[in-house]
Amino acid sequence: MKTLTINGREVSFTDEKNLLEVIHNYGIELPTFCYHSELSTYGACRMCLVENEKKQLIAACSTPPKEGMKIKTHTDKLQKQRRVTLELLLAGHDRECTTCHKNDDCKLRKLASDMGIEEVRFSGNIKNIEVDNSSFSITRNPNKCILCGDCVRMCQEVQGVGVIGFAYRGADAAVMPAFNKLLSEVNCVGCGQCAAVCPTGAISVKSNIEEAWSAINDDSKYVVAQIAPAVRVAFGEAFGLKDGGACENLIVSALKTIGVNKVFDTCFSADLTVMEEAKELEDKIEKGLNLPLFTSCCPAWVKYVELKYPDFTKNLSTCKSPQQMFGSFVKDYYAKELGLESSDITVLSIMPCTAKKEECKRDEFKHGDHYDVDVVLTTQELIRMIREAGIMIEKLKHEPFDMPFGFSTGGGILFGSTGGVAEAALRVLDGEVKEFHAVRGFQGIKEASYDHKGKKLKIAVVSGLSNAKILMDRIRTGRSHYDFVEVMACPGGCIGGAGQPIQKNIGSREKRAKGLYDLDNKNQLCRANDNPMITKLYENWLGGVGTKKAHQHLHTQFRQRRRFESSIPLIKGSGTINIKICIGTSCYLKGAYDLYKEVDQYIKEKELTHTVNLEATFCLEKCTEGPVVEIDGELFTHTDKASVIQYIESFKETAQ
Amino acid sequence: MSDIKSLNRNFLKVNEIIEAHHSDPSELISILQEVQEEYRYLPEEILNYIAMAVHISPSKVFGVATFYENFSLAPKGKYIIRICDGTACHVRKSTELIVALRKKLGLTENKDTTDDLLFTLQTVSCIGACGLAPAIMINEEVHGKVTPEKAEMILEEIIKRERVNNEQ
Amino acid sequence: MNSNHSITDLAMSYKRKIDREKMRILVCAGTGCVSSGSLKIYEAMKKLLIEKDLYIDIDLNKEEGINVSPSGCHGFCEMGPIVMIMPQKYFYVKVKVEDAEEIVEKASRGEIVERLLYKEPGKGLIHFSYENIPFYSKQKRVVLENCGKINPENIKEYIANGGYSALSKIFELSPEEICQEVITAKLRGRGGGGFPAGEKWFQVYNQKSDIKYVVCNGDEGDPGAFMDRSIMEGDPHRVIEGMIIAGYASGARQGYIYVRAEYPLAVKRLKTAIMQARDFGILGTDILGSNFNFDIKINKGAGAFVCGEGSALTSSIEGNRGMPRTRPPRTSEKGLFGKPTVLNNVETFANVPLIILNGAHWYLKLGTENSPGTKAFALTGNINNTGLIEVPMGTTLREIIYDIGGGIPENKSFKAVQIGGPSGGCLTPEHLDTPLDFDSLDNLGAMIGSGGMVVLDEKTCMVEVARFFMNFTQKESCGKCVPCREGTKVMLNIMEKIVKGQGTIEDISLLEEVAEVVKRGSLCGLGKTAPNPVLTTLQYFRDEYMAHVKYHMCPAGQCEAFKKYRIEDSACKGCGKCAKVCPTGAISGELKKAFMINTESCIKCGACVTACPFNAIKEEA
Incomplete structure (x- = not known):
């Protein structure tokens, strides 16, 4: 045990990474905007400065603790330093706090009030940049950005997406997507983790509260709500209830009080998902086709595959996510039970997740003007609605979920935590064992293997997309083989979703997970196939697991997505023949560039430069079948020099 | 006509550049410098292409391209005039040069490139020719002890030369 | 080259060849003189000498003759183009192409072109030898010894002048001994901080790592500084030699030189030098038969002053935005690509061969006790x-x-x-x-x-000078840490207010308050030192600040905002020329009577002052 001195008192420490953590463990919370234990140390906000023996100010976040160090945390010099630094930040900050999404959760506002900043003496630096509302999941307001870079590091280091970054420098420095494009125009997967770490209102979760209110207040609408598993174990944090304690019955009561007609449990549809997915896995193993099977409950992960690993979209489970299955059976089946048109029903989801907001708007889930799921609210939005409605949580009665879709097994509940989907599926496949400990816990990549019908079933469980990237690269290069891979985009799974209340400390994720496992333990039933309500649904509606009807309602198709809209003009002729060669990643790796060189040479040799328009484009959405070439609007896959030339020749002939 | 040829040649060149740097992300700055020499600026599509070819995100490439002063995302003139506004030149009235050249080329603080893409006018903090203050640099050539009249003469010569080249 | 002695042998043989030169005409080819047309002078002279069959160079097997060679910077750029005649040490200034013939002609007869010699201003003294020119006589050119004397594009000349003989000595010693020698010499980094270079090397030497790097900082971005440029242009091999020695001493195999993009000539000369050094077995594998491998790569900066800061520079070499990172770890522990790295600037490396060759004790005799050299x-x-x-x-x-x-x-x-x-x-x-x-x-x-x-x-306004530097650092801040990004912006705003005559006394205390915060709290050296120009001018010239904010005047009469133009009645003849050139119509009056300036609409452009044939318009501060 080593010791150092903080404000004149000896403090012991062990293996803390830096002074900031030592000081935190000692019981002093130094202000910081840019330090997150899960991200790399950035050291830019300069708020966690402490004074050393030489009276120098050093940043606690980036100083390793040393035996015998003597530091002070609140000298006059430091107080003044922090206050002026904060004042400098405030000078450039859009200070419309009352109308800000982050309001009570804003670190900047909280510190300003804690430090008693009463006046900002510097003026004239507030920007007026347009707010980016283009994403379904998050809103970006650069006027509130303090450039701490937390979002950038989160997006890059933890999520491996890297869609936002720093641009320009000095006073012009800003966080933005490449070329200052809108979030909807770039490869954002909507996981919202950037918003979860943003200390101010610069990146916040897109709010759909208004739509929720208007559906509830519309008498012609029958509002059916679903509550995702992870929501119930985080909800209480906002009201000072026990961390990780399950509050589903309070939430049901609150929603009913607000005016929702029926409140069901997404865990029920999770059970349904497990039924379909386990069947799909067994089929695929039997046929040895498109393995590993990837889970598809997490929409951020699904989009990540579509964008970055288009050649693996066929490996994604065709099962809709529990949220979307819920939407399907409510609109396609339950509506009839109620004697309503599906358009009379509003499906309201309460989710821990921001990507669910985008998922429900996918084209696959749109029927005419209607969507299977109409409005998605995050846990945080629900909390805000409850506060807005003035509901006093302590006076609420505990109410059970409505039936028939309010009953679930322990397996469905586990969906809220990393490893949960895999465990629920294994329970169905195995039929005997209940607990699968190898897939539990917060490790980024977990591996396990189980005997199944005489075969070894190899499983991987991943959370955090940068871990998914590591795994995918291993799979792609053939270094690893799995049969089943569960991926949740957010670290720790849905309990760590960006729609959850801001995590007060590192421990809150563990407590939420424990809450889910406690619920599972209390549940008499642990296997989805033991859920009588599920059995009934199959009997009454679908006719069995994996049937044609089940596929029609509970399954979907994923596609490869175009990543860039732009193209590079190479030859500008009259445009009699228009050729586009895809040079996007997949095609590039399959030799599209060499193909381009050959075609280019051919065009020159045959003196076609006046007639041909040649462009290089970034994606023609047939990534698995590259190199892809588009000639006069028609797509050709698996092309080579000979085939392209043949096409050109035939087009030339028809043109003549 | 030159357009058609150059588009193609440029793209081939971009690929040569990337290959010469082994698609190595740590060579990004050199790649961007060489590509900029080809196009005289960094077109968005090409930056996306580079990002893909060296396996980094477009936002990172954009971040690097906007951090350094010498990179430009808008087309630059064939001749880049850098007026030194370092201490020594500033003391010796480089501001007058800036005013005179802007006037001569019809440029302003916010418009730094002529419409015919012949000239781009920039100020730089020091070109290290302090002994010859005030100094300007046209592409890689340094001119010392420049007066507004001398600067105009230099530009006239370039314009004349370009005109002759174009006629040929 | 296989043996350690061969450098000495080569040096002797080149020296003998050079001794065949009866005379050498050195034409300065530093950036300054090149911009004044020195290369044309060089070409002209070379042509003349060849025509007259007088030309000799180090490779020509000729009995004797006159050599003409481009050289590095003499440092006296104001007087360029400079031509020097050796061994007579004649120093010709402001030479033109037309002078080439006369210089060659007279040189071949051992005569002097008196009209081109440097004349001491004021005194009219003519100096025949450059050594007597006060500009040079008071200097002690050790690191710059070769600059202006050898052809920087020819490695043989460097070798003939004792170059690379330090390198040939080091392999007899252990890396620790080299580090120790540099520590004993108390060589301090010339880039700013003055950290002992030898200690840095030894720290890197002690790091356990397969890969280590030597990085030379040639990103000389300070406005008003061009020492490193002159060394890179005028004596590139000296820098390379210093880097190889640092590589041997620290255990690094790869070196990088990061050069500002604004220094194309330096890049060119370094590239040539590296190629030649590779050809001579001085760079690459098995250097001078020692089994030691070392090579150097050049990275061209892309225009960011902050890259002169160590961690920003390494970040830039790695292909990233040049943003400094927090320390610890130090560059010597985790520098370039996360590996232990020796990072010194150009001038520091250029000192190294001298120390190794002449010994630490020789070096300690130069300079002061704690800052030798x-x-x-x-x-x-x-x-x-x-x-x-x-x-x-x-x-x-x-x-x-x-x-x-x-x-x-x-x-x-x-x-x-x-x-x-x-x-x-x-x-x-x-x-x-x-x-x-x-x-x-x-x-x-x-x-x-x-x-x-x-x-x-005396005519310089110190407040304006401080504003100038503030503007510079504000523009060059990388934008990472709050005190520097936001603080310099606020400081510049206040400085601009003051020079515009809108400042108040409170602004000065606010300025001091923010300056302290920026200085104490910034992440890197650029931010920590950014307030220095403001703080020192406030310390020594506080009265000038006070004059600006309290009495709304600029004591140096330089700040435009405080200038007033007045037409002196007695001198004005009423010609009206001033009124004609005035862009705002601020001047009015009747012809042949004294005109008046309306100070409200006057924008102080000074056009009238130039236009007035009678010097009747006076500028008042």
């Missing part, structure tokens, strides 16, 4: 002799400004010298006799920085 300074601003100089550490400002620099032009009085660029501070007449070294400057709140020295006369 010499320092190159770029002398610019309001001074008669601008240029590049090298003096022993501990030389006083008075010697530099008055003896070497020839004093202030137009007999104006000396007000201050801004030293160390935007990170440095200013020194005033009271510091004229302070010996300059790392520690004395640090005590005065200034710093050597990379060695830019801008001399300012």
Whole structure:
């Protein structure tokens, strides 16, 4: 045990990474905007400065603790330093706090009030940049950005997406997507983790509260709500209830009080998902086709595959996510039970997740003007609605979920935590064992293997997309083989979703997970196939697991997505023949560039430069079948020099 | 006509550049410098292409391209005039040069490139020719002890030369 | 080359060849003189010598003759193009192409072209030998020894002048011994901080890592500094030699030189030098038969001052935005690509061969006790002799400004010298006799920085100078940490207010408050030192600030906002020329009577002053 001195008192420490953590463990919370234990140390906000023996100010976040160090945390010099630094930040900050999404959760506002900043003496630096509302999941307001870079590091280091970054420098420095494009125009997967770490209102979760209110207040609408598993174990944090304690019955009561007609449990549809997915896995193993099977409950992960690993979209489970299955059976089946048109029903989801907001708007889930799921609210939005409605949580009665879709097994509940989907599926496949400990816990990549019908079933469980990237690269290069891979985009799974209340400390994720496992333990039933309500649904509606009807309602198709809209003009002729060669990643790796060189040479040799328009484009959405070439609007896959030339020749002939 | 040829040649060149740097992300700055020499600026599509070819995100490439002063995302003139506004030149009235050249080329603080893409006018903090203050640099050539009249003469010569080249 | 002795052999043989030169005409090919047309002079002379069959160079097997060679910078750029005749040491200044024939003609007869010799201003003294010119006689050119004397594009000349003989010595010693020698010599980094170079090397040597790097910082971005440029252009091999020695001493195999993009000639010369060194077995594998491998790569900067900061520079070499990172870990532990890295600037490396060759004890005799050696300074601003100089550490400002620099032009009085660029501070007449070294400057709140020295006369407004530097650092802030990004912006706003005449006394205390916060709290050296120009001018010239905010006047009469133009009735003949040129119509009057300026609409452009044939318009501060 080593010791150092903080404000004149000896403090012991062990293996803390830096002074900031030592000081935190000692019981002093130094202000910081840019330090997150899960991200790399950035050291830019300069708020966690402490004074050393030489009276120098050093940043606690980036100083390793040393035996015998003597530091002070609140000298006059430091107080003044922090206050002026904060004042400098405030000078450039859009200070419309009352109308800000982050309001009570804003670190900047909280510190300003804690430090008693009463006046900002510097003026004239507030920007007026347009707010980016283009994403379904998050809103970006650069006027509130303090450039701490937390979002950038989160997006890059933890999520491996890297869609936002720093641009320009000095006073012009800003966080933005490449070329200052809108979030909807770039490869954002909507996981919202950037918003979860943003200390101010610069990146916040897109709010759909208004739509929720208007559906509830519309008498012609029958509002059916679903509550995702992870929501119930985080909800209480906002009201000072026990961390990780399950509050589903309070939430049901609150929603009913607000005016929702029926409140069901997404865990029920999770059970349904497990039924379909386990069947799909067994089929695929039997046929040895498109393995590993990837889970598809997490929409951020699904989009990540579509964008970055288009050649693996066929490996994604065709099962809709529990949220979307819920939407399907409510609109396609339950509506009839109620004697309503599906358009009379509003499906309201309460989710821990921001990507669910985008998922429900996918084209696959749109029927005419209607969507299977109409409005998605995050846990945080629900909390805000409850506060807005003035509901006093302590006076609420505990109410059970409505039936028939309010009953679930322990397996469905586990969906809220990393490893949960895999465990629920294994329970169905195995039929005997209940607990699968190898897939539990917060490790980024977990591996396990189980005997199944005489075969070894190899499983991987991943959370955090940068871990998914590591795994995918291993799979792609053939270094690893799995049969089943569960991926949740957010670290720790849905309990760590960006729609959850801001995590007060590192421990809150563990407590939420424990809450889910406690619920599972209390549940008499642990296997989805033991859920009588599920059995009934199959009997009454679908006719069995994996049937044609089940596929029609509970399954979907994923596609490869175009990543860039732009193209590079190479030859500008009259445009009699228009050729586009895809040079996007997949095609590039399959030799599209060499193909381009050959075609280019051919065009020159045959003196076609006046007639041909040649462009290089970034994606023609047939990534698995590259190199892809588009000639006069028609797509050709698996092309080579000979085939392209043949096409050109035939087009030339028809043109003549 | 030159357009058609150059588009193609440029793209081939971009690929040569990337290959010469082994698609190595740590060579990004050199790649961007060489590509900029080809196009005289960094077109968005090409930056996306580079990002893909060296396996980094477009936002990172954009971040690097906007951090350094010498990179430009808008087309630059064939001749880049850098007026030194370092201490020594500033003391010796480089501001007058800036005013005179802007006037001569019809440029302003916010418009730094002529419409015919012949000239781009920039100020730089020091070109290290302090002994010859005030100094300007046209592409890689340094001119010392420049007066507004001398600067105009230099530009006239370039314009004349370009005109002759174009006629040929 | 296989043996350690071969460098000595080569040196002797090249020396013998050079001795066949009856005479050498050196034409300065530094950036300064090139821009004044020196290369044309060189070409002309070479052509003439060849025509006359007099030309000889190091490779020509000729009995004797005259060599003409481009050389590195002589430092006296103001007088360029410079041509020097060796061994007579004739020093011709402001040479034109038309002079080439006469120079060659007379040189071949051993005569002198008197009209081209340097004349001391004021005194009219003509100096035949450059050594007698005060600009040079008071200098001690050790690191710059070769600059201006050898052809920087020919490795043989470097070798003939003792180059790479330090390198050939090191392999007999252990890396620890080399580190120790440099530690004993107390060589301190010339880039600013003055950290002992040998200790840095030893730290890297002690790191356990397969890969280590040597990085040479040639990103000399301080406005008003060009020492490193001159060394890279004028004696590139010296830098390379220093880097190889550092590589051997620290255990690194790969070196990088990061050069500003604004220095194309330096890049070209370094590239040539590296190629030649590889051809000579001095770079690459098995250097001089020693089994030691080392090579060097050049990285061209892309225009960011902050990249002169160590961690920003390594970040830039790695292909990232040049943003400094927090320390620890130090560069010597985790530097370039996360590996232990020796990072020194150009001038520091250029000192190394001398120390190894002549020994630490020789080096300790130069300069002061704790700052041995010499320092190159770029002398610019309001001074008669601008240029590049090298003096022993501990030389006083008075010697530099008055003896070497020839004093202030137009007999104006000396007000201050801004030293160390935007990170440095200013020194005033009271510091004229302070010996300059790392520690004395640090005590005065200034710093050597990379060695830019801008001399300012009585007509310079110190508030405006501080604003100028503030504007510079604000523009060059990388934007990472809050104090620097936001603080410099606020400071610049206040400075602009003050020079525009809108400042208040409260602004000055606010300025000081923010300056302290920026200085104490910033992440990297750029931010920590950014307030220095403001703080030192506030310390020494507070009254000028007060005059601006309290009495709304600029004592130096320089700030436009406080200028007033007035037409002197007695001198005005009423010609009306002033009214015609006035862009705002602020001048009115009747012809043949005295005109008037309406100070409200006057924009102080000064057009009328130039237009008036009678000098009737006066500028008042």
